[in-house]
Amino acid sequence: MRSTTHKAASNDIFACLQSDTPDWDFLHAHRLLNVFTSVANIQEKVDGNTPSTLRHYVNAIETGIRLSPPLSSGTTLTFRDIILASWFASLAFSTLPPSPEPNNILDAIQDRASTNHLPHFDDTSLALVHAVHHASDGFIHAMLDPITGTLPNVVLFPDQAQMLSVVVFASPHTTSDVWAALHSGQSTYEVKTATSSALLTLARRIQEGALIADLGLDIPHCSSDALVLLLHYLALSLFPSASAFNDTGVVLCGMSSNAASNTPRVACGRDVARLYYEKGLQIDPTHPHLLSNFGSLLKDAGHNTCAVGVFNYALQLHPELDIALVNMANTLKDMGRPADAIPYYLKAVTINAGLVDAYCGLSMSMNAVCNWTARAQHSADHWLTNTIVICEENLSELHRQNIGILGERSVDDWLLNVALTTSRPQCDHSLRRWVHRFYLFTDVSDGRQPLLNEGSFLIRLIDWYRTRMQHRRYVETYGETLYSEEASYSQPRAAPTAKLFGFVLSSASLQKVPTVLPFHTFTLPLPSRTIRRIAHRNALRVSHNIMTQISPDRVPLLPRPPWKRRINVGYVSSDFSDHPLSHLMKSVFQLHDQDRFCVFLYATSPSDGSVFRQYFEHGDFNFLDVSSWSSVDIVNRIEEDHIHILVDLGGYTRGARNEIFAARPSPVQISLMGYAGTLAASWCDYLVCDSITCPVDLFARVQAYRKQSLNYCCQHSDFGVPHTYFVTDHKQSYRHGENLSVEERAQMPAEKLWNDEIKCRTDLRRALFPDLPFSCQNIFATWLRILARVPCSILWLLRFPTAGEAYLIQTAKEWAGDEITSRIRFTDVAEKDYHIYRCRVPDLFLDTSEVEIDCILSSVLWAGTPIIACTWPSHRHKMSSRVAASLASATGFGEYMVVSSRDEYEERAVALGNSMCYTVQPNGDGEISGDLLDLRRRLFLNRDTMPLFDTERWTRNLEKAYRMAWKRWVDGSMFRMSDDGCIWVKDDIDVPIRMD
Template sequence: MATIKDVLADALAHHRSGRLAQAAAGYEAVLGTVPDHPDALHLLGVAYLQAGHPREAEARIRAAIRADQGVDGQGVADYHDNLGSALRALGRAEEAVAAHREAIRLRPGFAQAFYNLGNALEALGRLGEAADAYAQAAALRPDYARARFNLGNALAALGRAGEAADAYRAALRDDPGFVEAWANLGALMLQRGEAAGAAGVLRRALALRPDHATALANLSAAFLASGPAEAAEPAARRAMVVRPDFAEAALRHGDALQRRHRLAEAGRTYERAVALRPDLAEAWANLALVRQTQGLLDPAEAGYRRALALRPDLAEVRSNLAYLELFRPGVTLARVLEAHRAWDAVHGAPLRAAWTPHPPDNEDRPLVVGILSGDFRRHPAGQFAIRAVEALPAQGVRLFLYANQTEEDDLTARFRAAAERWLPVSGLTDAELAARIRADGVDALIDLAGHNARGRLGVFARKPAPVQVAWSGYMATTGLAAMDALVADDHHVPEGAERFYTERILRMPGAFIAYDPPADAPEPAPPPCLEGRPVTFGAFNILTKLTDAVLATWAAVLDRVPDSRLLLKTKALSCPETAALWRGRLAAAGIASDRLTLVGATNSLEHMAWCAQVDVALDPFPFAGSTTTLETLWMGVPVITLPGETFSSRHSLAFLAAAGVEGCVARDPDHYVEIAAGWAADPARLAALRARLRGQMAASSLCDGGRLAARLAQSLRDLRHGRP
């Protein structure tokens, strides 16, 4: 006949094999004979817990604790630990913490109790204490991969990314087949800007579990950050197939489509993401960006506001909202200032209490200038800055470049060659980067992004340098109290406009940038109209700039010049549905489809060739062209512009003046039409301009990096030394 011991052993064997019902029956049989049998009560409670019945588990385990008569506490430590797990499952995390602590008191080296204590503390949001508990569990059991994994999760949530990565790697040394550790390490590396490495780690996770939807979605994001968008789309699409309800997969798929200029598809995919998860702020923000790129300002604003209602801490989204104001018809400097100060009030002001004084300056040593940018590459900000940056060391400047980017090109190589120190920083948090800049002893820190993509205004808001200056990458005030100055010129910020800028205005001679034209640009040829073709007007600006007033003015230009044509070229028109939308908008404005050519994204050489295909370029308003104006002028084409009062409305005015081109600046829309028609009617004048303009530009302040660097360096010294 079986003894109580035999029945208990039998039940325990079933339990270890996962046969919970048989195990529970065995424990009940023991209790039928010995109602207060501590081990049977405890193990029955554990079986109930594992079967998803924590309330029944709590009752049995508490009964076991009452029935236990042991004096060494070793056995009953398990009871308290499992009681804690039952309490946590019931949502009573505070009681769970007490139970696990009692288990540890009874058995100080109890690794599992430390692990479970960490889980209970994490449930309470006490992440620092949870991390300590997981670390103790891992120290007590060398192969405890799950404790190291949870330690990584807690550290990641605390923003201690480097330590979190170390914890994940330790978990993987213990268990190389730990899929979630591979997936979380990959996600963390992606977050830190290590996209290429993240892709390799995420592939390891997917080799172990090909249908891991989160790893697939993050692999798509890693491809987007480190390689061609074509590679990102299949991974995101696969994640959506694996988990049709996974909003984050739809989000990543939308990102891949957007990068490939498939805007309408991206918009529908983001709409799917917000339908699945209406609280997913990033999806609302990205949908808004698609609408902005399509030139739909009101839907863009609505999307950004929805994202901020869900996540007021999203500084980048609030930047996008401020930036959107620059495109609005009738925009004023006062409105621009208000919109940008709103960003600082939420994201900048709370950091001011932590500002600390900088040491006094020593005028005898070289000035240390730091430049922070994600655009040390073939990007407008890089092309505007490179010549002056290359000339700064000759002005007695020690140059530290903080690169918030991972990709490199020929322009990147030139920036690196100019710098005393080249410091990749995309993986650093704003706080970490600010601390690094302060430790480097930077005297003047320059921003090349502002509220644009890859901007790090959260760094500037921490005031890591005694002098902070905005230059070249943004076309308005930053609105930051922490930003001391803004580099401009007499045309962009005329006398009297200073009161609408939070920054002191540093006026440069001639132009506030030094343009570096594409080396492979074709030589200017005679205007196409001289070959007997119809006059072609051209615009190469983003759709966001094309307001109803702009379209009406352009329609009037075409009416004044019979048989003329309009060429529109911008990346967004690579999307067929977006192109169809704009054909409709242009037709509604009075521009017939047979007078219209729409062109999407091309490479740089092809783009410059398209610029040469127009006789006269038409500038939008109230946000004028900047790079597009310079590229068009470089091909010898006049640009007709209508400046307003804002910085962003006055680019073409400033560049035309610096290049010495007259007769292109309008007073109002009617004058704009008159000027454009006048140029179109004078092919000889167009030909003469084409013949001389490139040389004229090259010899002007527009391309003079040395002159700009000299004034900029002196202005920075004056600021650092407190001189007016």
């Protein structure tokens, strides 16, 4: 009843303004405006973002508009007029200089507007809002972005935004007493601040999920993100406060990279956001959120030292500012200083116990420095437990987005677009399933489902639609042609396309992502469904971003059938540089069968000048530096190159450009090497893995095919290669230890090779540990028990980060005593070549349980050092926790190194360690023997023939999978649920083992 009373009262007040009553007191106008805003705020608390609530904010804004003299008797300006006029003015600003005024838009205004009202930006007496009021609907269509089909996001510089209200609200009736009052005096200040506040509040409501349709604007093709930005511009121009500049900067930072701007360099709002922060700080140099956000922007741009300086200044002024504390801690953590970050995180959670970012960062930093006592679930502070709980709550909250947008169209409209994906009528069973899906969102007879995220469903639907439409066009143009002898083809025939996806998606707010990032899930004890949902939320955000740049109704261009059986394979990475990924994959691209594959490399990061980058730039393949290109330009280039299979080497790692893949420039898209886990993205068709790292029953289609539970891990299909998914390049790149080629080494007597290795290893051990006579929390306890059970053994750890050493020593003393602790040794990080050289020093390398450093493991095995790897039943759903077992198995000696439980892990390590026997010869020399040394000998002598280091064999097997994937796409079996969707490759080559 309360909300009904509010609605009636506000409508009565608003009716007074619309009536032909005598002039009312302008000096008190701001009070009436504040009434509407207050009523809206109260109703929002009671009813939420209902249409009537939003209309109260609109009424408040329109109150200010009605201070302007009417155009003619009975004509009143509306909120819609202001929005459209502001959009036009923003577009005009964004194209000046040097572009002329957008004549096509002016022509549309002239359809019905008097020429006296046409805007000229050198004339402050223009009547833009009046001209727009009389313009036809063609005016809106003239402003649409030709790529996205929506009213565009427009990037304005601060001085341009400040001029917006002057241009929009200026009137030729300058002699009017009322209008004159609007430009002077205290009453003007009050009206402007009140109107600005109403605009910002309305923008926040839209950001929180309110539908644009509920505003009653009747502006088609209006996206929520673009409208929110425009409302901020208007608010700032009316009242340019420090807070307004801050809020506008925040919106710009969250924008996708597609926007109209007056400079080609401005690819995203972040560049311009800095100008807004700086402008705001000129008004108020002590503004807490401006300082914090400005520092975050500097951090994201890679200026960490400057960011720390800004945060320090902010915290001197506002020592209790929780968000600045978290931002400072995040920056220090990213700079490799987790120990310095911890005090800031601790203070932040003390001030604000509900700060999600602080708990997550604190848990990660505690783990980085091995401070497990404070991180543990049973500790007094239980940061880890809080992080996990907050993560689950965060995911649940993200479902409450974009409720109601699918209901803007009927079920029949949606079914019509689904039908476009096939040239054949749908069967009754398929039709019923689609009807059921859409009724979940559009049927409100029993009340709306509050936890259905319609925006995410719509994005997945668009991805599904585009892949099917691309395949349909291919088949209709080329038939089921796998390969062709024709060098050129005519353009594909146009097929019917959807028209409503862009219209409906424009109403959806940008998909939000959880605080816990996908990469964080490697070290958090989360169930498989939670890990997948975190990745999936990030995938949705990526898809939504690119759909604001490329129309969601657009069907990707078709590649021509592979000419002369050569499939075009594109690899996209930000790591074509001196990076572990390049170290491991360096030879793969050159080893591709040039008669069957044409290789393209797209580098999304600039050159680091390293020998690795130079190798790629001058290699015998198509290399292109696209680091300065927009995502849209990269997508267009990939389509122009007719890429059949596109490979993502980044995943959710730093520097990845996943928007490229979300645009679907290639029929088949694959995730390989860069990210050891599921992307949970509809734009990733396959994950390259093996049977150890990714058990087949964890894949979605396998579970659906076998009618098992939905608690799956991987949303895409399995792309299983034999032996191991992990590729190495040691056989080609790291032979300088012996300075022997593969052929020379094969001819060398085994005893000579082995004796030389023993001498080299002994000398290196003495150099590293001259004082020795002739070494995550649960795993550390296991290591300490192994130390206790293997006499005279030492535990050799990397000093990284440095702060972790003290915590490990303290923990070891508490758990195992001083004698065991004295046998723990630390050394610093080494250069790559020396690191590989010294990997021969340890007798046994112990695997970790959470995240394995796979590039280090491969170097250890190349040196001949055995490892103990575990398939960890508790981590069966984590690919990153099973890589070591995969690598060990690919040596051919996995039965000696791979175990299946923690108890077996400890027993195997103790047995191998105690097998070592040192025998003194009569001449005083010593001789070491035992099972561990025998295993080392086998690994060392067979490294040139074992699958793990046979890069050429690995590449050939990958090529088999590529050909199978292309065939499945062409014949359509990739889209049918008649099988589990997996591709498994068999190795045709036997593995020779040298036992001498």
